[in-house]
Amino acid sequence: xxxxxxxxxxxxxxxxxxxxxxxxxxxxxxVGSVPGLTATMSVALLVPLTFFxxxxxxxxxxxxxxxxxxxAGDIPGALLRIPGTPASAAYVGEAYAMTQKGQAELAxxxxxxxxxxxxxxxxxxxxxxxxxxxxxxxxxxxxxxxWLASLGLTCAVLISGGSVAKSLASLMIxxxxxxxxxxxxxxxxxxxxxxxxxxxxxxxxxxxIGMFAVAEILxxxxxxxxxxxxxxxxxxxxxxxxxxxxxxxxxxxxxxSALGSVVGALPGAGADIAAWISYTLAKRFSKxxxxxxxxxxxxxxxxxxxxxxxxxxxxxxxxxxGIPGDTVTAIAIGILFLKxxxxxxxxxxxxxxxxxxxxxxxxxxxxxxxPVGFIAIRSARYVLKVPASxxxxxxxxxxxxxxxxxxxxxxAIWIMLALGVLAFFMEENGFPVAPAILGIVLGPMVEDNFMxxxxxxxxxxxxxxxxxxxxxxxxxxxTVWTLLLLRYLNEQRAHRPSKGSLHAxx
Amino acid sequence: MRLDDGLLGLLLxxxxxxxxxxxxxxxxxxxxxxxxxxxxxxxxxGLGGCGVALMIQSAIRxxxxxxxxxxxxxxxxxxxxxxxxxxxxxAAIVVYGLVLPRLGYHLTTAPVLLVLLxxxxxxWWLALLVALGVTLFTHQLFAVxxxxxxxxxxxxxxxx
Numbered sequence: 001x002x003x004x005x006x007x008x009x010x011x012x013x014x015x016x017x018x019x020x021x022x023x024x025x026x027x028x029x030x031v032g033s034v035p036g037l038t039a040t041m042s043v044a045l046l047v048p049l050t051f052f053x054x055x056x057x058x059x060x061x062x063x064x065x066x067x068x069x070x071x072a073g074d075i076p077g078a079l080l081r082i083p084g085t086p087a088s089a090a091y092v093g094e095a096y097a098m099t100q101k102g103q104a105e106l107a108x109x110x111x112x113x114x115x116x117x118x119x120x121x122x123x124x125x126x127x128x129x130x131x132x133x134x135x136x137x138x139x140x141x142x143x144x145x146x147w148l149a150s151l152g153l154t155c156a157v158l159i160s161g162g163s164v165a166k167s168l169a170s171l172m173i174x175x176x177x178x179x180x181x182x183x184x185x186x187x188x189x190x191x192x193x194x195x196x197x198x199x200x201x202x203x204x205x206x207x208x209i210g211m212f213a214v215a216e217i218l219x220x221x222x223x224x225x226x227x228x229x230x231x232x233x234x235x236x237x238x239x240x241x242x243x244x245x246x247x248x249x250x251x252x253x254x255x256x257s258a259l260g261s262v263v264g265a266l267p268g269a270g271a272d273i274a275a276w277i278s279y280t281l282a283k284r285f286s287k288x289x290x291x292x293x294x295x296x297x298x299x300x301x302x303x304x305x306x307x308x309x310x311x312x313x314x315x316x317x318x319x320x321x322g323i324p325g326d327t328v329t330a331i332a333i334g335i336l337f338l339k340x341x342x343x344x345x346x347x348x349x350x351x352x353x354x355x356x357x358x359x360x361x362x363x364x365x366x367x368x369x370x371p372v373g374f375i376a377i378r379s380a381r382y383v384l385k386v387p388a389s390x391x392x393x394x395x396x397x398x399x400x401x402x403x404x405x406x407x408x409x410x411x412a413i414w415i416m417l418a419l420g421v422l423a424f425f426m427e428e429n430g431f432p433v434a435p436a437i438l439g440i441v442l443g444p445m446v447e448d449n450f451m452x453x454x455x456x457x458x459x460x461x462x463x464x465x466x467x468x469x470x471x472x473x474x475x476x477x478x479t480v481w482t483l484l485l486l487r488y489l490n491e492q493r494a495h496r497p498s499k500g501s502l503h504a505x506x
Numbered sequence: 507m508r509l510d511d512g513l514l515g516l517l518l519x520x521x522x523x524x525x526x527x528x529x530x531x532x533x534x535x536x537x538x539x540x541x542x543x544x545x546x547x548x549x550x551x552g553l554g555g556c557g558v559a560l561m562i563q564s565a566i567r568x569x570x571x572x573x574x575x576x577x578x579x580x581x582x583x584x585x586x587x588x589x590x591x592x593x594x595x596x597a598a599i600v601v602y603g604l605v606l607p608r609l610g611y612h613l614t615t616a617p618v619l620l621v622l623l624x625x626x627x628x629x630w631w632l633a634l635l636v637a638l639g640v641t642l643f644t645h646q647l648f649a650v651x652x653x654x655x656x657x658x659x660x661x662x663x664x665x666x
Binding site: 048049052163164165166168169172173175176179183185186188190191214217218221222223224387389390392393394396397398400401404405408410413414416417420421425428429430447450451454459488491492 | 514528529555
């Protein structure tokens, strides 16, 4: 393991990789600062570039972009009361209240430093937990993987925040999209309708660009960009008075970091949900809960640490099982697949350098976040003036070129268009998109392992409960399914109007 | 545009039935009871189940006298500008895909971008500047640095 770590450090501390990290940090800070552009969208737009990189800089770029974008989302949150990314939504009211009291510096300083702390703690948790989990996962066979992927997908449905029927439908749509193309068992082209370009399945990157970027652009065009002008605030002394805040709320920051690491690891739950839970916990355990909402940094400190810890937490299941913890890691896994790397326990033994490179990249990304975040706060006044009217058309061009670049054919643009319209329509009607994304990524894995198991046991369904770990996972999955059914029945009894997704994709 | 859950459920159910029926045309493994159709069939049944569940949900709500409109149009969908904006952006993607291989990268990207920017009410000189700048920059980024063979189209003779 130490050699792997040394090797990984050598891989990351290459000037090209460091340059990529620095550029990704500024890029993430910019995208995160612009309201309406989410962290997932920033990664989706970055993907065509990472496709042409080696695996380590590609992963470093994704990791850095997410970490900085999640923090930078706090900037318009504090200055304009508009969260830059959904992960900041939990405490945007609080941060804005501080700004109105003339404490914008303290609010942003708190969220920056706690983001760094949360990110670093999340990374340490990832480093400690992932290798152990991987060692455990090495004995898994197709049955365990089938259940594990099913469990992940069902959890995504459970957590996604939409009504049960709509979240589940979203998952089914994603899984069905994944069945397009040559099938694994006999090589029969399914749902291709004679299109040769569909034989390989729906190309993943154009699909992601469509579902995140194009859908988001359409929403912005339809609704009109949300505008606001920041009040002129002093943003120079970002770190003033911060020591006091941090020492007062140190346990909250630790609790937020720990919770974020765990919540991030749950498939489908990412930084936004972690932030909501942490903000609520901070209020519940606070000595002065009455101060919440009036511009009190306690909740910002805890939730700010939590959402950045979740960014690292999401990589735990991604690295150990190849099951993404959120939409960003779903994209990252897709990229690794394209590079011929299959995330899972074998990577830990066969390419430990790569795994440790992810850890080191996380460390570096969170350290770089401190200066870059500082610069982002200082330059917020100018970034927030970049009009969405210019950005939206430009981003659309990047989407189209990016999609085209993946396959060198116009067909990718059609896929992007089709899935962009689908995602737009789904979100308009309260279908959360995250389960569909996970379905597209995990679909082949679920089906492969399902078919292998079916063939192995000659169609005997008891085979799915033939091994101890598989039985545990299977029972667990079935329990979550029952929970979903109960919740669906409960939704009917409560006559709760299905309001749709609480959590937009990040 | 928001559809009532009942309509959404119906839509999902119809799609699901079509998928399941289509999947039954897939070949089977010679020595097995199942084949490539198994997984899509399961998913199709699941999707149909969700559709039926949504219809039941809607029916219960309507029975309780709390049904909303079948189709609910957002403010943007009622305003001409919102609808036209969506249509224009979608049309831009279609036109881009159709024209790109023929006219080439520069001659497609710059005009499409210019039209969209002008629609977004960006001042004409800024729009022109951004359209040209972004076209040249993305070409440099993708075609030169990342070696993506972006088509030159009509500009082939002057390709650099």
